[in-house]
Amino acid sequence: MTSLLSSLFPSGVTLLEILAIAVALFVIWIIVSIPAWIAGKAVTKGKATFGQAMLATLLGPIVYIIALVVLDLLLGGVFGSIGYIVAFVLAFVAWVWVYKAIFKTGWLGGLAIAILAIIVFIVLLIIIGTLLVGIVPNLLPSTLTQF
Numbered sequence: 001m002t003s004l005l006s007s008l009f010p011s012g013v014t015l016l017e018i019l020a021i022a023v024a025l026f027v028i029w030i031i032v033s034i035p036a037w038i039a040g041k042a043v044t045k046g047k048a049t050f051g052q053a054m055l056a057t058l059l060g061p062i063v064y065i066i067a068l069v070v071l072d073l074l075l076g077g078v079f080g081s082i083g084y085i086v087a088f089v090l091a092f093v094a095w096v097w098v099y100k101a102i103f104k105t106g107w108l109g110g111l112a113i114a115i116l117a118i119i120v121f122i123v124l125l126i127i128i129g130t131l132l133v134g135i136v137p138n139l140l141p142s143t144l145t146q147f
Helices: 002-008 015-043 050-079 081-103 107-135
Strands: none
Touching (some): 015 050, 015 081, 050 081, 081 107
8 A cells, every 4th residue: 555655645645645535525525516516407307406507517528638738649630730720629428427317317408507606606706706815815916906
């Protein structure tokens, strides 16, 4: 076990630090699942569960990255730089398919959940950012507060 950990993490990293990273990643996963859950509830008329949202936010990016890499490799050689744009669009379609499948909606429902989740995420970022700046003065560097 020790040799496995030493090969995965830089020297000096303790098991407690690894545990803290794992807990932080789990908390972040929960936080980014909230917009998908809210969007899912709105689109499915309240049928979406938080578990579905967590599964969607776990699988969505994985499917997106795999689709993007594979499609870019396949299409990039054939179409050049336009292949990347096509791969990007198709990878997004794959992500929407994940939302469609997990939330048991149609294609438009999956797209609506994806778009609403992005909007809710941005609104939450603005709210949390505003609260943090109000609670913790000097959070932003002085050059940003001049605007």
